[in-house]
Amino acid sequence: MKRTETRQAKIGRITIGGQNKVLIQSMCKHKTSHIEEVVKEINECAKLGADMMRVSILDEEDAQAIKEIKKQIKIPLIADIHFNGDFAIQAIKNGVDKIRLNPGNISDEAKIKEIVELAKKKHVVIRVGANSGSVSQEFADADIPLAHKLLLSAKKQVQILEKYDFHDIVISLKASNIRETINAYELASELFPYPLHIGITEAGPYDLSVIRSTAGLAPLLLEGIGDTIRISITGDAQSEVVAAKRLLHDCGLYENYPTFISCPTCGRTQVDVKPLGAKVFKYLEDNSIKLTVAVMGCIVNGPGEGKSADIGIAGGKGQYVIFKKGEVIKKVSEDEAYDALIKEIDSLR
Ligand code: SF4
Structure with a gap:
């Protein structure tokens, strides 16, 4: 389904799916039990435009920290849990708004049922999915494209939740290969009615990730696929949020x-455009x-x-001209350029 048609679910006070708004999310880089650092990171990301943030739950301390973190932040919180059903239960009891968990990784059926029933009661969304590095073993060796392996792995997780009549589901199918990711999400948008979390996984450091994530996610976004986005960067969470917003x-x-x-500048350039451009863009952003x-x-x-x-x-020899809709309105010296342009920008706000 295209994003305007996907099933809606509430994550805290925000809605995912069934609309043209794509929610921005990132993941905290600090250990979740380091509450002060995590809260600071989440609040900075929220200020930059993050709609929700995810934290990893590695141990009991992390699961308990959710209670305090929730008190000090305003955006919805997602708990990322692998294998341990008890942490999922604790996270939900401590007020998390969404969990990322593959029920297929939890062998105890009773535990899965307990998680699902509690999630229903507390209106907690569950994101299930597959990453290229963690495709279900039964599909990993099959002679089919990676996109199909991801899709089948995700389907298996979705069916476990549907069996318990749980439908507040978000799905992700991430690979670090762009073409496979696009194929997987296109297939998923045809198969599932649920919102899709899109991203390129293990996308690398900032410059590389921005190129890879844009190459992989822009085609999907323009096709109307994707309800929430993460740009994964080997770097800080704040940069992930800004990169998502720009994309x-x-x-x-x-x-x-x-x-x-x-402009890229060329041999005609006779002023120092680069620092001026950077300063103006910073002001605008x-x-x-x-x-x-x-x-x-x-x-x-x-x-x-x-x-x-x-x-x-636009630069000249030691001076600039300021223009509106292509019409020159004034000439200014190089020294005056920034202040004069900002004054004109502010007059249009
Ligand atoms: S300096 Fe002039 S010609 Fe050269 S790239 Fe910029 S706008 Fe184009």
């Missing part, structure tokens, strides 16, 4: 964000200014190339 904005799925245009702003290297092509911009600036 969604460029796919036309996140409005409250600037559209920034800057920090203030969530919903304008299209261009910073161009030269007057010859700048205003023309930046015609689609609400406002822009």
Whole structure:
């Protein structure tokens, strides 16, 4: 199903599925029992635009920490649990809004039933799914594409929950291979009515992950697939949130964000455009200014190339011109350029 048609579920006070809003999420990099660090990380991510955050539950201390963390944050919290059903029960009792758990990894049927019944009672969503590194053994050796292995593994998990009449489900099928990920999610969107959590797993450090995640997720997002997104980066959670926001904005799925245009510069450039561009973009991003702003290297092509911009600036010899919708409105010296442009930007807000 496309994201406007997927089944809706409540995660805390937010709704996933059945709408064109794609929720942004990231995962805390600190140990969950280090409450102060985790709370700080979650609140910083929330300020940057995260709709929800996930924490790992490795032990009893982590499961107990949820209670205190929940008191100090405003966005929904997801507990990531592997194999241990008791941690899932504790996490739900301690107020978590969603759990990420594959019931197929828990051998005790009674425990699965207990988790599902408690999740129903407390209105907790369960994300199930498959990663390329953890495909169910029964499908791992089959002579079928990875996308099908991921799909079958996820289906197996979904069926366990459906058996207990549980339907507040989110599904993920992550691979680090872009084509396999796209294929898997396309198949899943045809098979399941549930919202999809999309992401490229183990995507690498910032630069590599942004390229990989964009290459893998943009086609899905543009097709209308994906209800929540994570850009996984070997780096900080805050960067994951900002990268997700930028990707969604460029796919036309996140409005409250600037559209920034800057030229690559060339032999015609006679001013130092790079630091000016970086400073202007930071101002726009920090203030969530919903304008299209261009910073161009030269007057010859700048205003023309930046015609689609609400406002822009183009370099000359030791000076800049400021333009609106491609029409030059004033000339300023290189020293005055930043302040003058910001003044014009603010006048349009
Ligand atoms: S806008 Fe001017 S400086 Fe920038 S790339 Fe185009 S021609 Fe070169």
